[in-house]
Amino acid sequence: MPNDFKILNQKVGLGETVTINMDIARLTTRSKIDIPIIVSRGNAPGPCLLLIGGIHGDETNGIEIVRQIIAAGYHKPEIGTIICIPLLNVFGFLNQTREFPDGRDLNRMFPGSTTGSSASKFAYHLMTKVIPKVDYCIDYHTGGAQRFNFSQVRINGTDNETLELAKVFGAPYIVFSKSQEKTFRNSMVALGKKVLLFEGGKSLNLDKVVTKMGIQGAINVIHHLGLRNFSHKILNTSTENPPKVIKTSKWIRAKHSGMYRSYVSAGQKVEKGVKLGSISDPYGEYEKVFKNPQEGYILNSNHSPVVIQGDALFHIGFE
Ligand SMILES: [Zn+2]
Known part of the structure; x- marks a missing residue:
């Protein structure tokens, strides 16, 4: 039934926006850690887009982009569903580090397992409880340490629909980069999901130009997928100044x-x-x-x- 939409055992009706706390881990003090997942459904069924930040806990700019999208109400579709996870790796964020508390990189733990490390279990929970609902995804990242990324969308470069979406996003550069094994993007692509990986700025930093680009990209994609009419907010910069497609790099x-x-x-x-x-x-x-x-x-x-x-x-x- 298209109207029956259940995520993490919670029903979300048409036209509803709910925050579901994914509760799968605790600090060493036993304090519960909640990962808020904001699910917003339009008034009719349609595709589902996931906006996710903070797989790396110190990549604050990606978190800020998803936060601002929610604060402005852009995550509420007319049709279909938008799921926002502004901050996936809460542990890393609390410690201002890229990794999980066990020193592991969450983005090398996908699709995860029920018997592995805590990062692996965490990845598995996301992949099995949330991801089955998702058709499209924008995964927000930044450069590591002091390395500043100019706004770019990374894609595998083998799928035409993903390339089209990357052009719609409108970042100045589209970079063909094959996803590494065990990354979130790799696991998503293996399931047939369309994933844009946005890279902009550097870790533990907020850059207004990068933030603006990340938000505008999401607006462009939401409009293009027919989730919400954003005609008044679409900037036609990509037709005047089409993104440069980068095939190789060093x-x-x-x-x-x-x-x-x-x-x-x-x-x-x-x-x-x-x-x-x-x-x-x-x-x-x-x-x-x-x-x-x-x-x-x-x-x-x-x-x-x-x-x-x-x-x-x-x-x-x-x-
Ligand atoms: Zn990252």
Whole structure:
């Protein structure tokens, strides 16, 4: 029956918005940990879109995007269902770390199991109790540590509907990147779900431009899927300035350790031979400038003032 919509053993009627607390874990003090899941149904059945942030507990910008979508009421569809999970890894968030308390990366634990680690059980619970309802998903992430990602949507690049959705989202870059084993995206794609992975900003940081892009992308996708008419909020930037599709990419790493300064910014095009930055000692005697080996676009830039040899400094993408 299309009107019978049950999630985590709770019924959600047409036109209803409910917050369901997924209660599957406790702190070491035995305090219960709730993961709020906000389910909003339109007045008629239709597709289901999941907006999820904070699989990595320190990726605050993704959490903020889903939070603002809820605060503005954009998560209430006319048709179909929108499920919001602003913060999946509450443990990591409390500790301001990427990982689970057992040191595991939740995003390498999917689809999970009933007998594995706590992160694995947690992943399994999400996959079996919530995900069966979901058709489409936007998974919000940021760069790690000081590495700032220019707004980009990552997709496997093999599915036409997902590519179309990525174009609709409207981020400046679409990056073809095969999902790694045991990631949430990989498990979702294996089940036939359409997943856009948004990357923008860096961990433990809020960036207004990135937040705006993440929200606008969700609005564009919600409208495109017919969940809600957002004609008045659609910006036609993607027709004037279509996203660049990045098919391959590589990291440029520090050849030396020392103080680091970059001469270029994330998002910009860089010609071959352009000076990208320099690494020096702190004493004014030694400084090495390094150049761009191949024309491309800067997808990620390291904001750290001090780097160690081998650290990733720039992620450069090629069309
Ligand atoms: Zn992440």
